[in-house]
Amino acid sequence: MNQGSITDICVDEEIRFKYMFLAFGACVKGYRSMRKCVSIDGTWLKGKYNGVLLVASAQDGNYHQYPLAWGVVDVESTSSWSWFLTKLLEVVPDETGLVIISDRHQGIINVVSSVYRNAHHGHCTWHLSQNLKTRCKKKGATEIFLQIAKIYKQNKFDVAYSDFRKRYPEAAQFLDERDTLDRWTRAYCPNTRYNIMTTNGVESINARLLEERKLSITSLLDSLQRLTSSWFVRYRNASIAANTNLTPTIEGILRSRFTDAQGMKFFKLGRLEFDVWSGRHSAIVDLESKRCTCRVFDMDRFTCAHAIAASWLANIDLYQLCSEYYSMMTWFMAYSETVYPVLEESEWPRNIIFSVVLPPCVEKRVGRKKQNRIPWIGEFSRR
Ligand SMILES: [Zn+2]
Structure with a gap:
């Protein structure tokens, strides 16, 4: 039962x-x-x-x-x-x-x-990209739209969307008329997608x-x-x-971020705050509030590469910094009932x-009913 x-x-x-x-x-x-x-x-x-x-x-x-x-x-x-x-x-x-x-x-x-x-009601970016295709036929518009929708940081999104607007003005106009940014962007979503x-x-x-x-x-x-x-x-x-x-998928992502973190330099700012520098970019990590200015840590709810680097300096187990949602126990509990x-x-x-x-x-639905039909002999000969 x-x-x-x-x-x-x-x-x-x-x-x-x-x-x-x-x-x-x-x-x-x-x-x-x-x-x-x-x-x-x-x-x-x-x-x-x-x-x-x-x-x-x-x-x-x-x-x-x-x-x-x-x-x-x-x-x-x-x-x-x-x-x-x-x-x-x-x-x-x-x-x-x-x-x-x-x-x-x-x-x-x-x-x-x-x-x-x-x-918060967010919209599916894939459906939006398919609608976008009907408005903007220029090559690459939908692919770039899907990429910028996933950007974590608002100022990084603003730069990318400004560039998108210059390259595909009709596509940007379509998006602006149709939806506000909080509906389709990760950066402006007030909650976590x-x-x-x-x-x-x-x-x-x-x-x-x-x-x-x-x-x-x-x-x-x-x-x-x-x-x-x-x-x-x-x-x-x-x-x-x-x-x-953690779950195998998250472990896999963490392994890749671990590799990225190895090349980073880090400096202590406060008790659990760190400046992590990766060549051209730097990020401020706060391990106490589990936040990073790259916003990946905040939104994914598991450590970004900067937070992994900071965890080494703070000597904190990085698994403690990841949300319980990704723990093996939580994964098991999700399927524990029959x-x-x-x-x-x-x-x-x-x-x-x-x-x-x-x-x-x-x-009755309007339109022709789709049927699995047997191909006629001419179709076989064309294959
Ligand atoms: Zn980060």
């Missing part, structure tokens, strides 16, 4: 299915181990009743996607996203410091800030469900349970087997067995 699971269903006046929400108890508890940056996305279902599958996902300390909640709705709209996000509050509480990342679907934009009043600039991770979950999205809703839910359960087993085992202090399947019908509560919910009214 999935203790702590959250499920709900919304029907219209004719008791026809409208919206459904599902969060496995193991994931609800595991959210405590997640960094407070949650991506949301929707994808079309391909079964008899159409509909859209919504998903909210965090990312664990090893940069794996961690699905928190699922929704099945008729279409992506202000109403369906509002219902889903209101239910999501039971899994992901609204709090200062939280970031919700999504594409710029009007249904989402309308409701995130009204449901999550204390969180960590490494999460896009919703590509949550979309990869949807891509993984290509076949399952053709199933009936009940079979789809069974598939979601099996998929989540298999991830829990895999990453629980990985967290037990690893013999590192995601059980739904019991057979005779075991269900009586109020559920006897409740009646009619199928939704299906509205």
Whole structure:
């Protein structure tokens, strides 16, 4: 049994299915181990009743996607996203410091800030880059846009964006008209986006469900349970087997920064403050507040190369300077619970067995239905 699971269903006046929400108890508890940056996305279902599958996902300390909640709705709209996000509050509480990342679907934009009043709503830079392509055809504009969005430091971003504006004025105008800087830049985001600039991770979950999205809703839910359960087993085992202090991904990044730190010079300024100089650039590190003027330490929440160099001079274990979110214990705790399947019908509560919910009214989608067709003989000859 999935203790702590959250499920709900919304029907219209004719008791026809409208919206459904599902969060496995193991994931609800595991959210405590997640960094407070949650991506949301929707994808079309391909079964008899159409509909859209919504998903909210965090990312664990090893940069794996961690699905928190699922929704099945008729279409992506202000109403369906509002219902889903209101239910999501039971899994992901609204709090200062939280970031919700999504594409710029009007249904989402309308409701995130009204449901999550204390969180910051950031936009997916990949989606924005694809919109940018339609406005600016100049070579390299989208690639450079994606790079400057990831810059940590505000003055460094300002210089890069000023240069971008000169090279691609129509692209900069498009961005300025569409979004404020806090929506798409890491440097101006008032909260911490960590490494999460896009919703590509949550979309990869949807891509993984290509076949399952053709199933009936009940079979789809069974598939979601099996998929989540298999991830829990895999990453629980990985967290037990690893013999590192931090998750393998973060250890790998730290090793590379460790190499960079070896060439740096450092000088003590205060009890735990250091001036770290790396050739052309210098940075001020404060090990007590876990900050560095390069802002990588502040935003990643694990040591930048400057902080690694400073930790040598201060004789402080650098692992103590990294956030608990990346510790092996936190990674293990995220997957410590089990995601059980739904019991057979005779075991269900009586109020559920006897409740009646009619199928939704299906509205045909506009456009040609895509089919897997057999290539005609002429196509074979051209290959
Ligand atoms: Zn630094």
